[in-house]
Amino acid sequence: EADIYQTPRYLVIGTGKKITLECSQTMGHDKMYWYQQDPGMELHLIHYSYGVNSTEKGDLSSESTVSRIRTEHFPLTLESARPSHTSQYLCASSDPQAWSTDTQYFGPGTRLTVL
Amino acid sequence: EDQVTQSPEALRLQEGESSSLNCSYTVSGLRGLFWYRQDPGKGPEFLFTLYSAGEEKEKERLKATLTKKESFLHITAPKPEDSATYLCAFAGNSGAGSYQLTFGKGTKLSVIP
Numbered sequence: 001e002a003d004i005y006q007t008p009r010y011l012v013i014g015t016g017k018k019i020t021l022e023c024s025q026t027m028g029h030d031k032m033y034w035y036q037q038d039p040g041m042e043l044h045l046i047h048y049s050y051g052v053n054s055t056e057k058g059d060l061s062s063e064s065t066v067s068r069i070r071t072e073h074f075p076l077t078l079e080s081a082r083p084s085h086t087s088q089y090l091c092a093s094s095d096p097q098a099w100s101t102d103t104q105y106f107g108p109g110t111r112l113t114v115l
Numbered sequence: 116e117d118q119v120t121q122s123p124e125a126l127r128l129q130e131g132e133s134s135s136l137n138c139s140y141t142v143s144g145l146r147g148l149f150w151y152r153q154d155p156g157k158g159p160e161f162l163f164t165l166y167s168a169g170e171e172k173e174k175e176r177l178k179a180t181l182t183k184k185e186s187f188l189h190i191t192a193p194k195p196e197d198s199a200t201y202l203c204a205f206a207g208n209s210g211a212g213s214y215q216l217t218f219g220k221g222t223k224l225s226v227i228p
Contacts, residue, residue, distance in 0.1 A: 033197065041220060042219060042221075043159070043218040044172070044218075058215075090158050092158075103161055104149075106151075106159045107158050109156070109157065
C-alpha cells in the first residue's frame with residue numbers, strides 16, 4: 001500500500017501570493033511526479049524527478065517550480081498565484097522496475113483555489 | 116500522436132447489473148496499460164497493470180483485459196461502493212521513457228441500490 005502524503009488538502013489564497021504544496025512519501029521511491037487535474041479532465045504531468053537533485057518539466061507547461069533535496073520530499077512552489085492556477089494538484093511516486101514499467105502511486109491531492 | 120479514449124463518459128448501473136468500461140489507445144509501443152479508481156476529491160488508487168495483448172487480471176468484482184488496441188474493465192455484479200471514476204492510462208515508448216503516463220478522461224460509474 002502506498003504511503004504518500006500531501007499538505008494542505010485544501011487551499012484558498014489571493015492572487016499574487018507565493019505558495020508551496022508539500023508532498024512526502026515514506027516508501028523510499030526514487031521517482032516522483034506532480035500532475036494537474038481539472039474537473040472531468042485528464043491528469044497532466046507538470047513535473048517529475050528521477051531522484052535527489054533531479055527535476056524535469058512534464059508535457060503541460062506550468063509556471064510552478066519543484067525541488068528534490070531529499071528522496072522523500074518533492075515540494076511544488078508557485079511564486080505568484082493567479083486564478084488560472086486554480087486546480088487539483090496530485091503528487092505520485094514510483095519504484096523503478098528494470099523488468100517492467102513502474103507503477104505510480106498517488107497522494108490524496110491538494111485542491112487549490114486562487115481568488 | 117499517442118492518445119487514449121475512454122467510453123462511456125458516464126454509466127449508471129443497477130446493483131448487480133454487470134457491464135464493461137472501454138479504453139481504446141493509439142501508441143507506437145505500449146509499455147504498460149494501467150487502470151485506476153478515483154473517488155471524488157481524492158487521488159487515483161491503483162487497480163491493475165497489463166503489459167501484453169491477451170493478458171487478464173482480476174480483483175474482487177473487477178476484471179481487466181487487454182487487446183492490441185483496447186482494454187476493458189469488466190464489472191461483475193457491482194455494488195454501490197463500486198461507484199467512482201475509473202481512469203485508464205498507458206506508458207508508451209515516448210522519448211521521455213516509461214515514466215510518462217497518458218491518461219484518459221475517465222468513466223464515471225454510478226451504481227444504484
